[in-house]
Amino acid sequence: MVQGTSFNAPVDASGQYEIRNVPTGSYTVRASFVGYREESKAVVLTNDKQTITIDFALQEQSQSLGNVLVSGKMNQEEENASRLSERTADNIINVISSKAIERSPDINAANVLTRVSGITIQRSAGNDGAYAVIRGMEPRYNNTLVNGIKIPSPDSKNRFVPLDIVPSDLLKRIEVTKSLVPSMEGDATGAP
Structure with a gap:
C-alpha cells in the first residue's frame, strides 16, 4: 500500500x-x-x-490472548434439558420436553399430563373439561401459567383452567411444579 x-x-x-x-x-x-x-x-x-x-x-x-469464554445454550426442547431442569431446580418439578410430547400420541395438554407421576386428570360428566389433580388436591388449588403468566379460567364460577383446550403441538415443554418457592405466588398449593 x-x-x-x-x-x-x-x-x-x-x-x-x-x-x-x-x-x-x-x-x-x-x-x-x-x-x-x-x-x-x-x-x-x-x-x-x-x-x-x-x-x-x-x-x-x-500477541497474548486474554481469557476466552466459550458459552452455549442448551436447547430447552430436548430431553436432556428437561432432566437437567428437574435435577437443578430449587423445588420439586417434573418437566415434559417437546420431544417427549412429539413422540406421544396425546392431542392436548391434559392427555400429556397423564404421563407425569403424581397427576391424574379429572373429567367432567360431559367430558367437556379436563382438570389436573396434582398429588390428590382438587384442581381449584392449582394455577396454570403460560410463559410465566397466569391464565384466567374460561369458566366464571371456577378459577381452574381446563387443560383439554390446549393442543399439545403448540407446547414447547410442560413444567409441573409440585412445591412452592418464595418467588412464586402463594395462591396455589397444589401446583403452580
Missing part, C-alpha cells in the same frame, strides 16, 4: 505484488499482514516509466 494514496496491491501466494501507474514523487510503501509487524519503506519515483523493486521481510508479532 502506498501511504496517503489509493494505490495498493494484494500479495499473491508466492509473496509477489505489483503497483502500477504511480506518478512521480516521494512515497512511503507499507506492507502489513495479520500476525506480523507492519513494515514501511520510503521510495522516490523520478519518472513515470521507472520500475522499483521493494522487498519486505515481515517479522512475526505474537
Whole structure:
C-alpha cells in the first residue's frame, strides 16, 4: 500500500505484488499482514516509466490472548434439558420436553399430563373439561401459567383452567411444579 494514496496491491501466494501507474514523487510503501509487524519503506519515483523493486521481510508479532469464554445454550426442547431442569431446580418439578410430547400420541395438554407421576386428570360428566389433580388436591388449588403468566379460567364460577383446550403441538415443554418457592405466588398449593 502506498501511504496517503489509493494505490495498493494484494500479495499473491508466492509473496509477489505489483503497483502500477504511480506518478512521480516521494512515497512511503507499507506492507502489513495479520500476525506480523507492519513494515514501511520510503521510495522516490523520478519518472513515470521507472520500475522499483521493494522487498519486505515481515517479522512475526505474537500477541497474548486474554481469557476466552466459550458459552452455549442448551436447547430447552430436548430431553436432556428437561432432566437437567428437574435435577437443578430449587423445588420439586417434573418437566415434559417437546420431544417427549412429539413422540406421544396425546392431542392436548391434559392427555400429556397423564404421563407425569403424581397427576391424574379429572373429567367432567360431559367430558367437556379436563382438570389436573396434582398429588390428590382438587384442581381449584392449582394455577396454570403460560410463559410465566397466569391464565384466567374460561369458566366464571371456577378459577381452574381446563387443560383439554390446549393442543399439545403448540407446547414447547410442560413444567409441573409440585412445591412452592418464595418467588412464586402463594395462591396455589397444589401446583403452580
